[in-house]
Amino acid sequence: MNIALQLLVLTIVVISTLLTVAIPVILASPGQWEQSKNLVFTGAGLWAGLIIFTGVINSFAT
Template sequence: MIIALRSAVFALIAVPSISVIGTPVVLASPGGWPSGKSLVLSGAPSRIGLVLLVGILNPFVS
């Protein structure tokens, strides 16, 4: 169970880091917003899901 929690926490750190780099790249590329809008907008729900996953897994780790 601890491996699942550590993986979820790592993903919780990695997703915003990738978003910080990826969002300006999508916005700066020509014609990038229409094609990359779904990728940029999927960042918030994925972070919310990871926070919930970490919160669910946390009580199972002693």
Template sequence: MDIILVFQFSLLALIAISFLMIIAVPVVFATPDGWNSNKQYVLTGAAAWAGLVFVVGALNSVVV
């Protein structure tokens, strides 16, 4: 598989998770008892987002 395709798919995943987190995090904080019941989902999404930031940065240095 071409490295450019891997870069593009990881960038697409980063954008998709970013949009999902933009919607999901305020909804979780706005619902009563939302943080206590959905804390694991928010932290998992944040960890996936941070991991993808580093992956996209590393792939960007290889592609360019």
């Protein structure tokens, strides 16, 4: 169970890093927001879902 929790946290860290780099680049590039809006929202939704799922899994860990 601990390995699964560690992998979930690693996934959260990787996605957070990618979003931290990608969102400012997308917002600073002219015309990219309209093209990449769905990708940003999907990444944010995935990140939020992983946060909630990790919390649920953590409640079962000893």
